[in-house]
Amino acid sequence: MILNISNLSKSYVGQSVLKEVSFHLEEKEKAAIVGINGSGKTTLLRCILGIEEADEGGIAFSKDKKMAYLAQQHADMEQEDEEYESLSGGQKTKKRLEEILMEKPDLLILDEPTNHLDIGSIQWLEKVLKRYDGAVLLVSHDRYFLDKIVTKVIDLERGKARMYLGNYTAYAEKKKMIREAERKAYENQQAEIKHQEAVIEKLKQFNREKSIKRAESREKLLSKVERLEQPEDLQNEMRLLFMPREASGNDVLIAKDLGKSFDGKRLFSHGTFSIQRGEHVAVIGDNGTGKTTLLKILNGLIQADEGEFRLGSKVKIAYYDQEHAVLHMEKTLFNEIQDTYPDMNNTRVRNVLAAFLFTGDDVYKKVGDLSGGERGRVSLAKLMLSDANFLILDEPTNHLDIQGKEVLEEAIRNYEGTVLYVSHDRYFINQTATRIMELFSNRFDNYIGNYDYYLEKKEDVRSYGDSLQKDTVQNTWVDPEELKKAQEKEAAKQDWASQKEFAAKKRKWETSLKKAEEEIARLEEKITELSTAMEEVGSDAGRLMELHKEQEAAEASLQEQYAIWEESSLALEELEEG
Template structure:
């Protein structure tokens, strides 16, 4: 592999890069470029070669083929996932958290003002506040950025180019992550549609050829031969590769809970003299999907452990509603027995399952063959997470409590989990720093802020829009209130009832606005569908009148195709609106 200088504005050029390990191809003919001051992301499932590609660019590993060109007069720097190298150099780092190390190391790198900054999972271990700080830093940063990250919300706000690694090959997309995801979906659908259409046309031609041959007349045989020659000249499209390495995940409660799922009153907890939270009064209703957010150290995981009976609250109480069955996903996977094999972990937890069913479940979570006999302790964090999700799915619970469920999952795994939660009819309470995941799955957010619980009826974008107002209001209430011990019990109850009524009124106002929005969308979709269906019937009837006018028939056909396409869009809007209205009800 050779290295040479290139002219601005291109700061990095990777050309036809290939890399294999023990005969397994990791990168194949990878080519892309990065312009000066451009911010790009490398994305792909776990094991797709992202880290290998970064290591080749950094010169840590040698590619088998291809070239990497980087401007000689430019400077490159790198922020790795791990910080072990820093710890050995500076003892002050054995006292910092993972997030603090990331922030400190990045600040040191930025002081050097590199022209190209390479970041490998920079948001790992960071809380939401620190990630927002990082976003601001990178937006202001004047150099080029090349990063690997599973944080899709972060990618949406930072990058303008996505380099997609799939099966060792690369494809570039302009835009942020959401634009890339939509373009990739459209492209995959178009490839499948083109392949299926060609296959249908080939089968049709083959059937016509067979029919012509059966006529056994000179003219028909010649026509058959002519069609065969034309068919041989057709350039066959390759069948698009099936998506691999995708979990099969479905949450389905065995029985429904009552409408009141969880009622918490005046919960409080302190550790080592530090108050985490107090006056934790909130409730969850059947079907709600609630995200619990807050900075590191505010007590989110502690609250989940209290609700699971693993930790005692210092004050207050909570109770579960009728027929509520909890399943708990622990980010530290304490629910797993590290000494057991995957197979035994599932079978011992669900003894009614036979060997075939156990293997089928594990296969749905990407464990096949002898993998099922690996010990839990020998698995990676992501693999342990998949085992925990498998047990969660098998629980048939109607109330899921999840602590950082997207940790260690690649983007594809996160999307599978999102879909499973969106389709789940039970109640969910989860802690997550993944803002994209929260946006996709939460119908409500509770923020642990300033030792209190702030409530938002909406997803993460709604939280961002409203948080300053809600925090200001919460601060004013805290400022006006005397310490709880000094308040007369009757006065405290009166204040609580007043606040409860205000929140209830605001909730109803929000719900009414959302209901009007989706009702209007539903009505418009129904009206458009009716008109389109009516026009489609008119066109079908007119085809009989047109007769053999090929030009007019083609016009009608094109209009019918356009109508079918618009009908698909309107039915999708109708379905989404109906679902949203059902959820609101």
């Protein structure tokens, strides 16, 4: 064991932040601290690092071991250090981590290490941490990153900690099951308590000595029941629902030969693609490839150098800008909403803001005084109220905690309109995208699927590069030799529904074939046994007749199974041939 936290408690101005937090970390173990914004994650890290002093409890760190810390904002970097002056946030993270690892610490503590990193840099960090021989304790909202790195999760909720073994996905599933079990246990206990109270009241109403004694006995037993705490409904959970006012036409966006350069650098060219109603398209690529620029072109904020695009019939766009340029910094939250939607009365404005966690006097804060996460919630509120049928989102998960991301994911999955977004959040992409469009080598490569599908196919696409033949409808790159076969099968397998139907049919016929083969073997064995029995029965005519009838029935069943076997075999062959 390299680190042991025992009953750690910490309060600020009488408000408890950490309550008897306990967990441990083994040598070489990699663990994450997770929780909503304000749950005490940073406070816990500061106590472990000795920056803050705990009110109660103990922190034991193994003697002769070294601890290192990578801060979220790189506060330990000197402003005047010329080495860092020209570096981006991502480059600073990489450089600082490389310097720390050279010191070979036994415990590495990281606070939001994937902030400011593009997907390529995050993958680099994953490889580094997987190879790293020491223990890691990190805070991160990047769930895909956590799935790749950690084997233990410490969940902070309402000041208390609960430890889960496994990666983030395993933790999320277990926590959901535990929360549901706790809710059911509480509801069942409450129902039983109400039942007992009703029985006691009834017994007392009888007003007889025996019934009163029985009531007193039940009251005594009820008073000894250990009452379960009511699971708190999470008051700090956004309520988000996207609902288009009207449906767009089938063709939502058609772009042809779009090109853009900045300061002599070519971002992309010959950008030809289309987006259909109901698609959820994620735009990915390294920093500086032009993802945000593409969204700004489609929103009419800047002009393309070449090419053109057009929107389809009845398309209404709503744009989420990661810089929140659509917000007015001088306005209060209340006025920001009411001025945009003047038909909304005061109560409705307050209710909308409350759904995004702004209550009481919070609504009179100025937008300019809000944190990045708070501005993001205001932008999402305006997005929800827009009734648009085409959402264009630039890094919508930035500054959201894990819970906020999950709420946004659910809203997008349930959205009946069309979505085009830029994101480096791979878990979010996996949950919401039906198609990936990657900006790579100044071109657009399409993958019909989620992020995991993209990972599976990208090396094939990139290794062929310009030698691949282009599908001009979706600008998807494919092997020329496979193109003809793919086109022939496209009608049957063009979307997830047809693939699902194909798999279901295949399973059906495979099951039928297997059952027929098993039944044929059983019947053939039975017929052999009956033949042997008939030879041995002797002169018992009655028994001989019984065996003969059984054999006839078995022969008839055998012929039926042969027919089923033949039908199943042919059906499977036809399916495989497409």
